[in-house]
Amino acid sequence: MALYGGIEAGGTKIVCAVGSGPDDMRAEVRFPTTRPEDTLDKAIAFFQEQSRSAEISAIGIATFGPADVNPSSPTFGFITSTPKPGWANADFVGPVQQALGVPVGFDTDVNGAALGEYRWGAAQGLDTFLYLTIGTGVGGGGMLGGKLMHGLVHPEMGHMRLPRDRHRDSFAGICPYHGDCLEGLTCGPALQAHWGVAAEKLPPDHPAWELEADYLALALHNLVCILSPQRIILGGGVAQQPILLPLVRQKLQTLLNGYVQHPAIIDDIDTYVVAPGLGNHAGVLGAIALAEMATRNTE
Amino acid sequence: MALYGGIEAGGTKIVCAVGSGPDDMRAEVRFPTTRPEDTLDKAIAFFQEQSRSAEISAIGIATFGPADVNPSSPTFGFITSTPKPGWANADFVGPVQQALGVPVGFDTDVNGAALGEYRWGAAQGLDTFLYLTIGTGVGGGGMLGGKLMHGLVHPEMGHMRLPRDRHRDSFAGICPYHGDCLEGLTCGPALQAHWGVAAEKLPPDHPAWELEADYLALALHNLVCILSPQRIILGGGVAQQPILLPLVRQKLQTLLNGYVQHPAIIDDIDTYVVAPGLGNHAGVLGAIALAEMATRNTE
Numbered sequence A, B: 001m002a003l004y005g006g007i008e009a010g011g012t013k014i015v016c017a018v019g020s021g022p023d024d025m026r027a028e029v030r031f032p033t034t035r036p037e038d039t040l041d042k043a044i045a046f047f048q049e050q051s052r053s054a055e056i057s058a059i060g061i062a063t064f065g066p067a068d069v070n071p072s073s074p075t076f077g078f079i080t081s082t083p084k085p086g087w088a089n090a091d092f093v094g095p096v097q098q099a100l101g102v103p104v105g106f107d108t109d110v111n112g113a114a115l116g117e118y119r120w121g122a123a124q125g126l127d128t129f130l131y132l133t134i135g136t137g138v139g140g141g142g143m144l145g146g147k148l149m150h151g152l153v154h155p156e157m158g159h160m161r162l163p164r165d166r167h168r169d170s171f172a173g174i175c176p177y178h179g180d181c182l183e184g185l186t187c188g189p190a191l192q193a194h195w196g197v198a199a200e201k202l203p204p205d206h207p208a209w210e211l212e213a214d215y216l217a218l219a220l221h222n223l224v225c226i227l228s229p230q231r232i233i234l235g236g237g238v239a240q241q242p243i244l245l246p247l248v249r250q251k252l253q254t255l256l257n258g259y260v261q262h263p264a265i266i267d268d269i270d271t272y273v274v275a276p277g278l279g280n281h282a283g284v285l286g287a288i289a290l291a292e293m294a295t296r297n298t299e
Helices: A036-050 A093-100 A109-120 A182-186 A188-195 A207-227 A244-256 A279-298 B036-050 B093-100 B109-120 B182-186 B188-195 B207-227 B244-256 B279-297
Strands: A004-009 A013-021 A024-032 A058-063 A104-108 A129-134 A138-144 A231-235 B004-009 B013-021 B024-032 B058-063 B104-108 B129-134 B138-144 B231-235
Touching: A004 A036, A004 A109, A004 A279, A013 A036, A013 A279, A024 A036, A036 A093, A058 A093, A058 A109, A058 A279, A093 A104, A104 A109, A104 A138, A104 A279, A109 A129, A109 A138, A109 A231, A109 A279, A129 A207, A138 A182, A138 A207, A182 A188, A182 A207, A188 A207, A207 A231, A207 A244, A207 B207, A231 A244, B004 B036, B004 B109, B004 B279, B013 B036, B013 B279, B024 B036, B036 B093, B058 B093, B058 B109, B058 B279, B093 B104, B104 B109, B104 B138, B104 B279, B109 B129, B109 B138, B109 B231, B109 B279, B129 B207, B138 B182, B138 B207, B182 B188, B182 B207, B188 B207, B207 B231, B207 B244, B231 B244
Parallel strands: A004 A058, A058 A104, A129 A231, B004 B058, B058 B104, B129 B231
Antiparallel strands: A004 A013, A013 A024, A129 A138, B004 B013, B013 B024, B129 B138
């Protein structure tokens, strides 16, 4: 069985792992995301060490963004316009490929997580589904007609605009670009700024969750109308609050109001909006899945 | 050169045509959409008559919805839950295929129009773009990664929800399901209900257009964030008001606020949000393009 390396690159930490799937993860290391040269050196050293005991066929990188994920672009594999020191216009794929000499897959963290869920988790057998993460930020990716979502650049679903009742909620939102877009209202730091308490410390009966569910349900309503996904997976730290998912499902049904007449939504909402099948490992397993796909793409 | 038949099926009228593309349209007929058996009889009679002089290789149907466009479904080719008399659960593809004995392509009117624009119009060379129509209703389709948009059912983009300032605009919207969703606010009948004047009679300096452009720009903002299309085509009768397109482009740039850093949006917005290249013929040429694709799919 072929062995792959995965790099889950977040804005604050990097997870590197070697394995072939969820039941065969052989080694894992985590370290803070510092400047790109140091970070990539550490990741490369880990994979070089690991490949002494067994050959690694390919590397997959599931990264924070914005990133150039278009294989025909001259800057494919680069991080683009991030404020993170040293990472703006930094080549991520090039150094890894040169040092390790294997195919390198590269996509956004959310497309990686979506691919992992498709391969081993909650999206097996589907061809059109979304993976949305509600955590430090809000992002979305997925597969449409069997292909990972790409376009002009890549989706930035966290920045969609939603209707709001400002008499009920006058919080201005924290997005530096759009104020009260989806991310500006619902990510972890937005909850912290709004209520003065970290998201993980807000009790289940706090009014924050009702409002959070309202905004997420509106976002899902828009995603259903625009893309008609077969399933929506809600990942990320904020989405782990147990009362959130049932609230979002019920509010989504109310919002759609019977318009989309499909049993998946009318009768089976509990299997339509779901938690990630891979739990907290969706990220790094997504990177492993990107590596596996990179091997197939170069065959 | 192979010859195709196209059926553009709208809620009020049907257009049937025979040709091979925009420069070779040989015959066209239009009649009101009455009950399915009468309507299909007329369409079939037209194509039988036409096929006496030259062989028709395939038929394409670009239809109003909701419709079952999933080729692996037992009710593929059916109209589904429409209130239109006789059309609920009516088989559209079956009778046409049986009478004419050729492959029949079947998709939504907006996916058909998108395919026509891809083949001969404003989307040539792209693989990820949207076609939005603002007319009697609001609908959207398009291509993602080179495939027409399908999913659980098909997109219903007209029903996305948008932020609103109700102090500025207290109109309740006309959508029977959602009130003030995109379609409920911006389609032709919504403009008529809001301002008491038919959309085509509203003068260019009427405040309706500024508000219409605000809502459409918000919808496009969401589509850009969710799908990252390479281009957005705005068709339909309401979008033909000449001042609308420039207003929408400018407001979309303001809303995105530099977040999506791509020259297509920052520098070339005039070629990013465009009118259909096929003008009023996008519909029936889309049906012809669906026929052409049906031939390829059965080869």
